[in-house]
Amino acid sequence: SQELEQSPQSLIVQEGKNLTINCTSSKTLYGLYWYKQKYGEGLIFLMMLQKGGEEKSHEKITAKLDEKKQQSSLHITASQPSHAGIYLCGAKGDSGGSNYKLTFGKGTLLTVNP
Amino acid sequence: SAVISQKPSRDICQRGTSLTIQCQVDSQVTMMFWYRQQPGQSLTLIATANQGSEATYESGFVIDKFPISRPNLTFSTLTVSNMSPEDSSIYLCSVTHGAGNTEAFFGQGTRLTVV
Numbered sequence: 001s002q003e004l005e006q007s008p009q010s011l012i013v014q015e016g017k018n019l020t021i022n023c024t025s026s027k028t029l030y031g032l033y034w035y036k037q038k039y040g041e042g043l044i045f046l047m048m049l050q051k052g053g054e055e056k057s058h059e060k061i062t063a064k065l066d067e068k069k070q071q072s073s074l075h076i077t078a079s080q081p082s083h084a085g086i087y088l089c090g091a092k093g094d095s096g097g098s099n100y101k102l103t104f105g106k107g108t109l110l111t112v113n114p
Numbered sequence: 115s116a117v118i119s120q121k122p123s124r125d126i127c128q129r130g131t132s133l134t135i136q137c138q139v140d141s142q143v144t145m146m147f148w149y150r151q152q153p154g155q156s157l158t159l160i161a162t163a164n165q166g167s168e169a170t171y172e173s174g175f176v177i178d179k180f181p182i183s184r185p186n187l188t189f190s191t192l193t194v195s196n197m198s199p200e201d202s203s204i205y206l207c208s209v210t211h212g213a214g215n216t217e218a219f220f221g222q223g224t225r226l227t228v229v
Contacts, residue, residue, distance in 0.1 A: 033218060042120070042206055042222035043157075088156065090218070100145055100210065101172075102218060104156040 002027045004089055004105035012111045013079050021074045021108045023089035029069045031092035033102065036085045043088065046074075076110075084112045116141055116209050120221035127197055127228050134193045135224045137207030142187035144211055148180070151204040151223075160205075163190040197228045 003026040013019050023032070031050050035043040047056045049065035049072060056063050060077045076083055086109050090102040117140040127133050137146065146163040161182055162170040169182035184190040194201050207221040 035220070040204065040223070040225050042118075043220035045115075045217060045219055048217055090157070100162075101159055102147075102157070102208070104158075106156045 002091060002103045004091055004103060006087075006089060006105035006108050008108060009106070010109040010111070012113065015080060015112055015114050016078055019076050019079055019110070021087050021110070023072045023074070023105055025070050025091055027070070029065065029072070029091050032063075032065055032069075032072045033090040033092075034063050034072070034074050035088045035090065037088060037107070038085050046087075079110075079112045081112045081114055084110055086110070115217070116143060116211070116219045118207055118209060118219060118221035120207050120224050122224055123222060124225040125227070127226065129198050129228055131197055132193055132195045133197065133226060134191050135205055135207075137190045137192070137221055139188045139209050143209040144187075145209065146184060146190045147208040147210075148182060148190070148192045149206045149208060149220075151206065153202070157206065160192070163192075194226065197226075199228045202226055202228045 005024045007022045011019060033048050034046040036046055037043050047063045049063055052067045052069045054065045062075045065072045086107040088104050088107045090104045119138045121136045125133055148160040149157040150160050151157045159172050160175045160180055163182050163184035165184045179195055181193045204223045204225050206223045208218055210216050210218045
């Protein structure tokens with residue numbers, strides 16, 4: 001089965017600093033999703049990556065999928081307190097009957113100090 | 115995108131009782147899923163809710179414990195039956211518009227505490 005490892009597990013940064021969160025898969029990624037979760041709440045969809053080398057940005061958040069499609073990174077530029085939360089990466093299974101299922105990493109807890 | 119409404123948002127229940135969680139979507143969606151997020155853990159897929167037929171359960175989850183309904187393309191329910199403290203989790207509804215690599219959206223979750 002596919003496993004996703006996120007690093008770091010937690011991160012504390014000063015407001016205005018840049019940061020990167022990584023997500024590494026044990027298998028080839030056929031669809032990589034990034035979500036943000038406020039404590040005890042639902043998931044907010046951030047971005048989806050599919051192609052090797054793909055990069056997407058939204059406001060101050062950029063996500064990349066490496067050429068080999070086994071690792072993704074999420075980069076936040078000039079972090080703000082509003083960026084605080086748990087960041088989760090999720091991956092679709094391979095082709096076939098299980099390709100709609102999402103497997104998730106354990107999350108990265110981000111704290112941004114003002 | 116899809117706007118997903120889950121009810122209740124949170125509840126505290128006595129052990130041995132059952133709770134039904136509702137998931138309402140503002141548009142017709144192809145697939146609906148139920149996930150569980152235990153304290154300090156990531157999300158685990160419980161089952162796929164199939165319209166008009168029995169849900170497809172993942173390993174470790176059974177229909178008697180987590181009965182699921184999906185009467186149409188916009189609504190589903192998950193029941194947590196005969197609850198124990200180990201069932202204390204956040205339960206999340208998720209939807210997609212297709213079976214392939216399409217965006218997957220989540221509801222705001224139901225935070226369940228069993229005492």
